Amino acid sequence: MIELKNLSRQFGEMWAVRDLNLTINKGEFCVLVGTSGCGKSTTLRMINRLIEHSAGEIHIDGQPVRGFREDLLRRRIGYVIQHVGLFPHWTVARNIGLVPRLLGWEPERIAARVDELMALLGMSAERFSGKYPRQLSGGQAQRVGVARALAADPEILLMDEPFGALDPLTRDGLQEELLSLHHRLNKTIVFVTHDMDEALRLADRLVVMHEGQIRQQGRPIELLREPVDEFVESLLGGNSRGLKEAALTPVAQRLCHAEMTSGVPDIDANKTLRDALSLMLWHRVDCLNVVEGSESLGTLRLADVVTARAPMGTTRGLSS
Amino acid sequence: MAGVTPAAHSMASAKANPVLVFLMVSSVMAWLVLSSVSVAPNRIVPGSSVGVFGVAGWPGVVLGLLPVIIAGVLALKSSRRQLVVVALLVVLTLAALPLWLALAAHNLVSPELPGARLGIGAGIWVVLFLLLLSVIEVRTRLGLSRWQGGLLLLIPMMSFSAVLIATPWLDSLALRREFVTRSDAFYTAIGEHLLLVSASVGCGLVIGVTLALIMRHWPRLRGPGFALLNFLQTIPSLALFGLLIAPLAWLAANHPWLASLGISGIGWAPALLALIGYSLLPLVRNTFVALDDVDPGVIDAARGMGMTSGQVFRQVRLPLALPVLLEGIRITTVQAIGLAAVAALIGAGGLGRFIFQGLGQAAMDLVLLGALPILIMALLADALLGALGEWLQPGGAA
Amino acid sequence: MSRLRGLTVPLVWLGLLLAACVGMDQLEPVFRWLEPSSRSVIYARADFLSLLGKHVLVVSVAGALSIIIGVGASIAVTRQWGRDFLPLVAQVAAIGQTFPPVAVLALAVPVLGFGTLPVIVALLLYGLLPIVRNTLAGLQGVSADVREAARGMGMRPHQRLWRVEMPLAASVIVAGIRTSVTISIATAAIGATMGASNLGDPIISGIVNGNTAHVLQGALLIALLALCVDSLFAWLQSGRSGL
Numbered sequence: 010m011i012e013l014k015n016l017s018r019q020f021g022e023m024w025a026v027r028d029l030n031l032t033i034n035k036g037e038f039c040v041l042v043g044t045s046g047c048g049k050s051t052t053l054r055m056i057n058r059l060i061e062h063s064a065g066e067i068h069i070d071g072q073p074v075r076g077f078r079e080d081l082l083r084r085r086i087g088y089v090i091q092h093v094g095l096f097p098h099w100t101v102a103r104n105i106g107l108v109p110r111l112l113g114w115e116p117e118r119i120a121a122r123v124d125e126l127m128a129l130l131g132m133s134a135e136r137f138s139g140k141y142p143r144q145l146s147g148g149q150a151q152r153v154g155v156a157r158a159l160a161a162d163p164e165i166l167l168m169d170e171p172f173g174a175l176d177p178l179t180r181d182g183l184q185e186e187l188l189s190l191h192h193r194l195n196k197t198i199v200f201v202t203h204d205m206d207e208a209l210r211l212a213d214r215l216v217v218m219h220e221g222q223i224r225q226q227g228r229p230i231e232l233l234r235e236p237v238d239e240f241v242e243s244l245l246g247g248n249s250r251g252l253k254e255a256a257l258t259p260v261a262q263r264l265c266h267a268e269m270t271s272g273v274p275d276i277d278a279n280k281t282l283r284d285a286l287s288l289m290l291w292h293r294v295d296c297l298n299v300v301e302g303s304e305s306l307g308t309l310r311l312a313d314v315v316t317a318r319a320p321m322g323t324t325r326g327l328s329s
Numbered sequence: 330m331a332g333v334t335p336a337a338h339s340m341a342s343a344k345a346n347p348v349l350v351f352l353m354v355s356s357v358m359a360w361l362v363l364s365s366v367s368v369a370p371n372r373i374v375p376g377s378s379v380g381v382f383g384v385a386g387w388p389g390v391v392l393g394l395l396p397v398i399i400a401g402v403l404a405l406k407s408s409r410r411q412l413v414v415v416a417l418l419v420v421l422t423l424a425a426l427p428l429w430l431a432l433a434a435h436n437l438v439s440p441e442l443p444g445a446r447l448g449i450g451a452g453i454w455v456v457l458f459l460l461l462l463s464v465i466e467v468r469t470r471l472g473l474s475r476w477q478g479g480l481l482l483l484i485p486m487m488s489f490s491a492v493l494i495a496t497p498w499l500d501s502l503a504l505r506r507e508f509v510t511r512s513d514a515f516y517t518a519i520g521e522h523l524l525l526v527s528a529s530v531g532c533g534l535v536i537g538v539t540l541a542l543i544m545r546h547w548p549r550l551r552g553p554g555f556a557l558l559n560f561l562q563t564i565p566s567l568a569l570f571g572l573l574i575a576p577l578a579w580l581a582a583n584h585p586w587l588a589s590l591g592i593s594g595i596g597w598a599p600a601l602l603a604l605i606g607y608s609l610l611p612l613v614r615n616t617f618v619a620l621d622d623v624d625p626g627v628i629d630a631a632r633g634m635g636m637t638s639g640q641v642f643r644q645v646r647l648p649l650a651l652p653v654l655l656e657g658i659r660i661t662t663v664q665a666i667g668l669a670a671v672a673a674l675i676g677a678g679g680l681g682r683f684i685f686q687g688l689g690q691a692a693m694d695l696v697l698l699g700a701l702p703i704l705i706m707a708l709l710a711d712a713l714l715g716a717l718g719e720w721l722q723p724g725g726a727a
Numbered sequence: 728m729s730r731l732r733g734l735t736v737p738l739v740w741l742g743l744l745l746a747a748c749v750g751m752d753q754l755e756p757v758f759r760w761l762e763p764s765s766r767s768v769i770y771a772r773a774d775f776l777s778l779l780g781k782h783v784l785v786v787s788v789a790g791a792l793s794i795i796i797g798v799g800a801s802i803a804v805t806r807q808w809g810r811d812f813l814p815l816v817a818q819v820a821a822i823g824q825t826f827p828p829v830a831v832l833a834l835a836v837p838v839l840g841f842g843t844l845p846v847i848v849a850l851l852l853y854g855l856l857p858i859v860r861n862t863l864a865g866l867q868g869v870s871a872d873v874r875e876a877a878r879g880m881g882m883r884p885h886q887r888l889w890r891v892e893m894p895l896a897a898s899v900i901v902a903g904i905r906t907s908v909t910i911s912i913a914t915a916a917i918g919a920t921m922g923a924s925n926l927g928d929p930i931i932s933g934i935v936n937g938n939t940a941h942v943l944q945g946a947l948l949i950a951l952l953a954l955c956v957d958s959l960f961a962w963l964q965s966g967r968s969g970l
Contacts, residue, residue, distance in 0.1 A: 347811050465822070467817045470814070568913075652891070684829065697834070708822075
């Protein structure tokens, strides 16, 4: 559990973060979102003390971060940054094994861990472990960056706009994988982004920051439905919030007709309502066959998509 | 992340400037500990060193140190206004140094000995060096331009010239004595030095640019061409001068018309050849880079607008390349000023002659008479060509 | 293996250099033809090998000190605690390179007298400049992301310096050392005029006595020494440039 209490950071005359209170539970995926300069990165970097806080307290599992030696604290917390920052003079394997080596693990244990992590991130150890960072594509490099952050099996993972510099397709794939990693490993993740779609897709807890303070926090669906003010509303997309909510809701949740309709396109039950809407618009139809693998589950009608409202708390969980 | 830079700025204005404090403390120590001047009854006898207290009593020394101490204290809290005061104090101290020498001459050099001379001691050199470093530091911290920094130094230079020219106070300064006895030779040497440097840079420029254009046209020549120039650059100057003596002597002996042009194994001919050789690498490299490194988008746009290739070269490539080429000329000129001094060893004349004569006669002031003007010449060439480059840079100085 | 093959060029130059030192006598007919009138055509006041040894000694002592001081100072001014001195050191390194090496050499004599000491001090001071300049450039050239990552992974300051920053800056630093040593070899030869005996001796005495053969012998050996050392650095750099 990470607790930020009355946290402030002043740069000269300017308050980057002011009197911020936030509790992130163990295993939670917390996304800090806001415009540039809102203090989200500063908040993140205060957790592993890359920036020292000027006032307030940060506790990890009840212990203040100032009680740890900086470098020992950072070795316990995984850290991923936008430009990856792989060490260009080391191979992929050596980059991933950095923190275990700093912690003084046995070489065999490090090698085994590196292989394990590469497998976890879907990279063939045989092909990639001997490569140098400049031989990798952007997506591959960031996979290595995530593997490096996970190497010593930290409880907490801090991610500072990790996918910001990637093309949309690669970003999409990595978001998917990150969600699945989160489900499997149950790490506490603090993630900073300014991409609202990314934030909505990933977050258990979404924290909207503005001018160094938290404007609103809660589950994504809560913020979409009940933004506290115009700023949060416009940041979340204003009138396009309907589509954003649709993108959070799986088709399976709105499925209420078990019968089959012939002559209409299929849609996978794990897709979102947004996909369903798009498919209907494209094919100029008002119902779709919902399938799971080769098995047919029933029919989704346009009215189900538009009018029925999902009870709060049942969204999410698309990718398990 | 966003707030890092303003933080650095606001903190810098509040805290001490340890660099200036360090420089001022070192100046005070050097001033008190090292010998201030040396006095010799004539040119042959080595001078005897005199410390600051020998030059002036306690009150004089303390009074002289006052501006430096105040500057050091002010640097403990370096707001912009305090830095300006520090700059003025440092300039004032620099401007007062010739007066200190005059005081030393008055107190220590007996008027009965017409050959008696005053040498500048280590203490003064070190303090001069440290104070110049302070000027650089203040200039950087105040964000002054090259010109404004130069103006700061103009005041001490004017003070020095004024004392030297308008008053007889420093007539006994050893450097001045050396100069007075050979002022004609000195001016000739400066002329020779400048001629050698400008001739070599001029020829180097013509040959270098031609070579660069040839190498651009025939890419296969690039590798071997640069390898050859690198090879040339690696050969030490004294060795290259030496290696040129034999073939030139042979040429002069076998072709009287060459000899009649003044070419021989010793003298200006090997010096000029060697200096041209050394000038080629920086010039070719910079010309090459200058013409090659123009943003391809710009060239594309120029072509797209319908410019002919001649127009592209004259109106786009050349103006963009000029500052880089000038940078090459600057490097070459500064390098040639130093190398021309070595050329004095093979009889090419120039200021280097005083250095080597002085070394031969163990006359240190004569060495200084050669070395100091070379140093000043190099610094001036660097500053002037640098400023010209900045001026030519599209959009002005960065 | 291919890394070692790169050593061929320096070794060839070294072989030529040593052969020339030892076997200069064998070339007597050539020099006799060049300088038929002189009594001695082979420089005999000192053994070429010992001159070479002194030359190399002076350059290496000055070079080693320049490297230690230059790299040390550059590291110091790029750390948090020394950063105040960075602008001054960078400026001095830039302005100092304008000073002609001969002038520095000449100015060392009034302060330190004749002999080897002023030459070593002058070489040391002048040799600092390219090393400081390149070390600063190399250390500052390490990308901010890599620094940030190193900090974020929990590397201690000395680990960041020695495992990340220095290896990444190495090729630029080696280039600076190469420039520094090349200048030192050339400048040391001029030191022969101020009483430091080395490979410059035959040249200076040859010029003074009008003996072209002596000049040629000294020039040949210095040129070979310079080429040998330079090619050694070229090899060192080629091993690093893969980064």
